[in-house]
Amino acid sequence: MYPNRHLLPPYPEKFTIALLGERVHLKNNIGNMILSNPNAFVTVSNSHVVAENDSFKVVNAPDFFDEKCEHPDQQIIDLMAMCYPGPNLFILSVDSENAQEEKVTAQIITLQGIFGERITAHLVLILADNESCHSLIHLKEMFQIQLATTENVAQECRNWRHQSLHHQFQYDYKNYSQDVVRRRRTALERLRCNPPSHHERAGNGAVDNTLNIVLLGLSGTGKSASANTILAAGDSRLDQRQLFASRASSLPVTTECEVRIMAKPFGRPVRVVDTPDFGHEHLKNPQTHIEECKKYCQPGLCVLLLVLQLGRFTDAEGEILQSLERALGWRIRESTIVLLTHGDDLKRNREQFTSEHTPFSNIIQMCGGRYHLFNNNSKDTKQVIALMQKMSNYWNIFPKFEKKALLSECLLC
Numbered sequence: 001m002y003p004n005r006h007l008l009p010p011y012p013e014k015f016t017i018a019l020l021g022e023r024v025h026l027k028n029n030i031g032n033m034i035l036s037n038p039n040a041f042v043t044v045s046n047s048h049v050v051a052e053n054d055s056f057k058v059v060n061a062p063d064f065f066d067e068k069c070e071h072p073d074q075q076i077i078d079l080m081a082m083c084y085p086g087p088n089l090f091i092l093s094v095d096s097e098n099a100q101e102e103k104v105t106a107q108i109i110t111l112q113g114i115f116g117e118r119i120t121a122h123l124v125l126i127l128a129d130n131e132s133c134h135s136l137i138h139l140k141e142m143f144q145i146q147l148a149t150t151e152n153v154a155q156e157c158r159n160w161r162h163q164s165l166h167h168q169f170q171y172d173y174k175n176y177s178q179d180v181v182r183r184r185r186t187a188l189e190r191l192r193c194n195p196p197s198h199h200e201r202a203g204n205g206a207v208d209n210t211l212n213i214v215l216l217g218l219s220g221t222g223k224s225a226s227a228n229t230i231l232a233a234g235d236s237r238l239d240q241r242q243l244f245a246s247r248a249s250s251l252p253v254t255t256e257c258e259v260r261i262m263a264k265p266f267g268r269p270v271r272v273v274d275t276p277d278f279g280h281e282h283l284k285n286p287q288t289h290i291e292e293c294k295k296y297c298q299p300g301l302c303v304l305l306l307v308l309q310l311g312r313f314t315d316a317e318g319e320i321l322q323s324l325e326r327a328l329g330w331r332i333r334e335s336t337i338v339l340l341t342h343g344d345d346l347k348r349n350r351e352q353f354t355s356e357h358t359p360f361s362n363i364i365q366m367c368g369g370r371y372h373l374f375n376n377n378s379k380d381t382k383q384v385i386a387l388m389q390k391m392s393n394y395w396n397i398f399p400k401f402e403k404k405a406l407l408s409e410c411l412l413c
């Protein structure tokens, strides 16, 4: 078949599978079924185990989704080294107890963060039972992945092997080391800036109780103007240099993450974080800014304001929540309030508000129905107080507010 030695492929044409997931027993079962050998995987190990037959090579990986996993980057490098030049298929195995949509989605997004967006073209979600398979079937379309149950995994693997015998997953080893260093640096800085829990003591013995309010969204929607409205409610004497740059422009005005601290506006310190439009074609080194943003933007440690401009709804707006979730690597919707700007254009007309607000209803619904309206041309601090009160009602984060009805004076809140 290969008459000239120099034309020999550098690696045997085995179909290489990276087998991921939380439960070792489930991974062992799946590996054994694929290899048609009940003894291929028997150990309960915290490191990689490789087994193969004539057709398949299966690399059973430790659970690097586990927060307690030591050296996840080392584990990922080891996995890729064992699958070199790249697995043909990634299997994410999910047992019945862990088949909640939220959890599985977070794992897929994590995998995209580690291995790149294109991993989904090579990803199969294997579920332990038909019930989980039915309840998660929509993930197939959402992420464009394959779905199967343990029952038919062996046959499916033969089909996938047949369909894509020569397709390696071209994981970019070239840039990987740089990504690892960047990720590690972000993790270390995050530890420095945000201790693991609000209740844990920071290095200097003080409790870091600072809440991060992070404004996200497309360029020109009013992120910086809204951030300034919030800052000005805390201190109306701030001058231009203390505020964020905000103006009408066809190019992004904010080109990196910027932070301002508010002492204790509502009973606790607040860090207001303004961000650039990460997906804008003119933004240089977007990944660097995303990594910077992730420092302030951690589940449970922040409130995110997804800024949308009333009267402006394009395809980019329709996709913004999902693309931010992919970029930041977690379901930000759980911690997000949609902030609609240009409330002044409505002239207190409720009908107009309903029609202008309709295109956003899908996004608002994905964010648990949470939204708020801002008029950034107004100096009225009530709209900010009402926003803070909503935050407190949703997440109980400002001691100054008790759980009670929202302020009703605010325009259409």
Ligand SMILES: Nc1nc2c(ncn2[C@@H]2O[C@H](COP(=O)(O)OP(=O)(O)OP(=O)(O)O)[C@@H](O)[C@H]2O)c(=O)[nH]1
Pocket: 218, 219, 220, 221, 222, 223, 224, 225, 226, 245, 246, 247, 248, 249, 251, 252, 253, 254, 255, 275, 276, 277, 341, 342, 343, 344, 345, 374, 375, 376, 377
């Ligand atoms: N009338 C009105 N104008 C607003 C409102 N919010 C923002 N603007 C204007 O919209 C323009 C863009 O606002 P920015 O805050 O700079 O937008 P951005 O989202 O920060 O944009 P980038 O920094 O480019 O990502 C500015 O001219 C603001 O004055 C609002 O509620 N009402």
Ligand SMILES: [Mg+2]
Pocket: 223, 224, 225, 245, 246, 253, 254, 274, 275
């Ligand atoms: Mg801006």
